[in-house]
Amino acid sequence: DTAVSQTPKYLVTQMGNDKSIKCEQNLGHDTMYWYKQDSKKFLKIMFSYNNKELIINETVPNRFSPKSPDKAHLNLHINSLELGDSAVYFCASSQGFGTGELFFGEGSRLTVL
């Protein structure tokens, strides 16, 4: 059973399009995150939700909008995609905001042409 699953794993799209990445965790955790890993492999947090409430919202263009329909799901919608959005996006979850061990999904590689 996959603990944190993301779809799609690969996404290739044109500039200007809108796309979504979905994430689900079956660990019963109350906190979920989106991270971005750039071409230099550096990981940076984008958003964090605790019990469906937005807790962390880093300096991310407002073209990126997270949505958490329930504690087990955190989706990422990106509008008007730009070349610089190309990266690997990782979903993660933990139990306890700010305290628990982090578990990551396998990542969604987004390529904007």
Add this chain to the structure above:
Amino acid sequence: KQEVTQIPAALSVPEGENLVLNCSFTDSAIYNLQWFRQDPGKGLTSLLLIQSSQREQTSGRLNASLDKSSGRSTLYIAASQPGDSATYLCAVRPSSGSRLTFGEGTQLTVNP
């Protein structure tokens, strides 16, 4: 602002060797520190989580130590195997707030 540095950036060793990966952080006010491994094209797998009150954690051939006062953590891998080849990342969680700060990782290659 917390900064996390991992040295070396890359390491290549023969199979069977014991090795140490280093992680240093600038702000010692941490809640915990977590070590991950990342295989190419894959997500991060949690290896060890050390709380700020702990000095070390062990899992199999892995041992992680934490020295908060000096801002350092080490990951010791005993009897390395080719399957250990991956990028190893450390991440620090501050004592206030929840933003993990990641290091840039050490890319380990264990040669058969």
